[in-house]
Amino acid sequence: MSPAELDRTDPTGAIAAAAKRTSNRGRWGADDVLGTLNFLDEAKRVEGAGLVRRGVSFSLAQRFDADGPQNGWRRRTNPVHTMLSSGLDAEFGPEEFPHGLGGADDVIFMPLQASTQWDGLGHIFDHGQAYNGRRASQVVTSEGDRLTGIETVADRIAGRGVLLDVGRAFGTDGELPDGFAITADHLDGTIAAQGRSSHVGRGDLLLIRTGQLARARRNGWGDYAGGAAPGLSFTTADWLHGSEIAGVATDTWGFEVRPNEFDVAFQPLHQVVIPHIGLFIGEMWDLDALAADCASDGAFDFFLAAAPLPVTGAVGAPVNPIAVK
Amino acid sequence: MSPAELDRTDPTGAIAAAAKRTSNRGRWGADDVLGTLNFLDEAKRVEGAGLVRRGVSFSLAQRFDADGPQNGWRRRTNPVHTMLSSGLDAEFGPEEFPHGLGGADDVIFMPLQASTQWDGLGHIFDHGQAYNGRRASQVVTSEGDRLTGIETVADRIAGRGVLLDVGRAFGTDGELPDGFAITADHLDGTIAAQGRSSHVGRGDLLLIRTGQLARARRNGWGDYAGGAAPGLSFTTADWLHGSEIAGVATDTWGFEVRPNEFDVAFQPLHQVVIPHIGLFIGEMWDLDALAADCASDGAFDFFLAAAPLPVTGAVGAPVNPIAVK
């Protein structure tokens, strides 16, 4: 399906049809809590480790601080980091410890999806249904996600990563414009352009770079959160499903193109890929340094360890992903 | 030096002497912010990746939730996780989104050292001095660590990990008793007992299991934070320095033995290894599953990715370390 074929007036119908075509419901049993991470097996980790040649490593996380992409919308602030004690206390404050010991300590308050993060399977529902056909109310209460909390995948997300730098392949100066909808053709075209290290298949962790983060950092965040951005077209649901990838992350706030491709809609691709495909989605990853290295040496795959902070019952969690080439 | 040689009445003198013997001040230049992570180079990452044989992975993080080791001491609470919206809202609450979309979202408040974490180089001072001889007040203010914040090592901590299961080697049912001081002899003895995969050297990430976490989980946390525990003897400072390891983590709250080995003291080994050696210390890691696997297959080294959440200016940061064998 191409974006031109979408009926912009009927997101509900489009979502239902895509859900039907791509559903993994029951694929791994009624009790499954892993979704597409079932594709990421031990052989894939061995394959991923085999991609480490130079030993160079890249953090794919943004820095977690007040200068971030959130603007307070839906009570999502940027992280607030404060000190319980500092070096000033140690040097000039009242003595707290014996033998000249001084210490600094700190706390944080933050929405779990404030910055670089994985969405958990309990993050999005379709008409009150969560992943695997469960009732949303049975999965996520005020105590958190009781079944598919992010801690259930704490030890899983390490394997072969592959970068599709769509920004470099189809953008200007490496950046796609806001509102640019990345289609299956763009993904396939990027794979073709980048060459054989870019093949994408079962169990891979796919990283899609739009270049928008570079722009946001250059121009300031402004109203970034929820604002216009490049991202995946709704029509990529089938491609994402058919590829049998274990997870996919982008360098944008919202993963899919904003504004969305319907007249009245909000994140319709999420509504398909999380509750129906059971796909793990990463957002606000910083892919720029890795992408520059890949462009330089032509190798677009690598070992990727991206274990989320295992907050019990979390429907999303911050992560500092490490790519090693 | 053996614990018997320590003058229990003079921690200040012992700290000063150990600091003099083990200081890495200036070793990597006056501007260095990496400390012992300088030992972890690209070759070490290649070596670590080469240890992945079966592709099995282990999370070494405790779950981050209210049932944790903190008791409020020094304003350190356990993490408090709350929902901004839940599946109940999606299924039964007022409609928020079009086309049947529902979402759950969450926030967290936590001390950065509430659970599994890395200490940063700005965490501990000796007589008002931070790592590399800097004044504490010039490094860590109320805005956080301005020089050695944990974000400076965001992309570093991936390489060869090696587990020394001292609990299995010298304990009962795999657990050392509280107050047990692990000496250099215990470390060397564990290496000898475990065999050749356990060699420890420059650039390695060393994990030391005491077994105390297993006990704490079995018996409840009680007054765990700051209470009695097995841990490293003050006298291991030279061993830790001489080994040229990049980092070291234990399964206890405090890394070093508690109560400490002086009549009146608080964490004296910290006062040597952080500001003088520049050593990265991990605490409250969960090594039990990994240890069982190592005991089973006899391979005690592995690839370890343990990238801390890059909170700007943090003097410590939570981490979900992943070991892959």
Place this chain on the structure above:
Amino acid sequence: MSPAELDRTDPTGAIAAAAKRTSNRGRWGADDVLGTLNFLDEAKRVEGAGLVRRGVSFSLAQRFDADGPQNGWRRRTNPVHTMLSSGLDAEFGPEEFPHGLGGADDVIFMPLQASTQWDGLGHIFDHGQAYNGRRASQVVTSEGDRLTGIETVADRIAGRGVLLDVGRAFGTDGELPDGFAITADHLDGTIAAQGRSSHVGRGDLLLIRTGQLARARRNGWGDYAGGAAPGLSFTTADWLHGSEIAGVATDTWGFEVRPNEFDVAFQPLHQVVIPHIGLFIGEMWDLDALAADCASDGAFDFFLAAAPLPVTGAVGAPVNPIAVK
């Protein structure tokens, strides 16, 4: 009804019967959000102001800090107060402001019912029903209380306060033992003992002192939150209803006697007084200094201003009540 008449095996039946006898449902119309605060009218404020004779004032709030009554149960921690900047930064840190200006600033994280507080009408439900027969799900979602949030009474709670020092009247050294159930007879007996300034009637704000806070402060908090304590007997529901008071507060964590007066129960009196009577309940008030003054001058009524922090949608809110005599 006396406590001896309670069937300890049937809290459900006792609650239903008490609810039927005491319900104010519909009394102030279907849209009412004020409950018993409807009794507190302008004449009552004039009466209260007329009680100010000496101009002496008392804060009835505990201090909000880490040394408080919470123990983490149900994710209720004590308040965590941290500084954004301090005097150390101003005196020794990097210069932030021109012309020698220095500033300190701070943040807090706390459960809204961590310390001295008012329960809102959305705090407790009976079989899924909130005050005035509303469905709980229609009143309090993850966004908070949409109808009876504490902000709806932001300007109300000022009027005549009256203290019943049951601890002094029936306790030892001014303190009732833990588990002591205060009955209607104890309340009436205290009124009689204290004399005519202690009459309780329509629109009054009633303060009931047990003395347990004095004991908790003397002995440390221990497992105070939810533990054994003196408090109101379940059987006082009719007295509380018949008195037509506007609100009632105690110096304990839980208002009613703990353990509760049924074999298996949790806060059954709450289940009657909040959703059925619509009564405003205050907890963890510090009545000791006021009580000493009242005992000294024999005047047990006073002007009371106890306006909760108007957090939008809150089901409870901290307050610093001020009594002026």
Place this chain on the structure above:
Amino acid sequence: MSPAELDRTDPTGAIAAAAKRTSNRGRWGADDVLGTLNFLDEAKRVEGAGLVRRGVSFSLAQRFDADGPQNGWRRRTNPVHTMLSSGLDAEFGPEEFPHGLGGADDVIFMPLQASTQWDGLGHIFDHGQAYNGRRASQVVTSEGDRLTGIETVADRIAGRGVLLDVGRAFGTDGELPDGFAITADHLDGTIAAQGRSSHVGRGDLLLIRTGQLARARRNGWGDYAGGAAPGLSFTTADWLHGSEIAGVATDTWGFEVRPNEFDVAFQPLHQVVIPHIGLFIGEMWDLDALAADCASDGAFDFFLAAAPLPVTGAVGAPVNPIAVK
């Protein structure tokens, strides 16, 4: 002194001169922690209570929620309120309690000066000195204000309030434009215009309405925090000192006129009135409803209870002030 006489290039000199003219240092002894609240005595509370005639009450607090004046600057966010449990859980979630009891509970994270608040005496320093000539570093550390924390005035702030509605007296439609500097002449002119109930003297709690809050609410907050606003002229320091008021509050973010009246400056009047006069300043109070009532009945004084939340060591604290006429 009139604004025209200010040397816009020399805030440091102007501050030093004003500090010298207005200092209360030592006035109440070297150990004083109350500053101008020393002026608010018991007689003043009796006088205030005598002003209650109709019994009508007004909350002078803004609502504490995400739709507030903060924009993240200096890590000051708006309050973030989340639920620990809701009515949805009670009605549709897993059963938590016996006998049909359901409960909702909540937490808050907020800067203590996020909304309607009192500045404490530890909030502002002049060249490293706090109120009464103390060294800033000796007063406020990372543990908070050790001497003049807001809890020290927990029982004090109740007395005679008086409103000067400068917006109505000198503005258009009751609002002063942004950047309007209120001078002593404007204050005296407002008193004259409002009549005899508006006299201001020793121990009074003065409320100054600019009308800017009404405008901010009408137009949205925008970049309100720290942006342009009407407020007190630097030149009112002498008037504020000479009046011997106990405290003063405005309906703006910053109390004094913004931009400030020097070429390069930040809140210079704060630097005089807090550390030198020891004056208690309130900010972001909502005076509109009270002002409308005062304009209607011509009585501009009233009983005011404005007890801050007694957060131990806080340098500022939220408050829900209640005015009763």
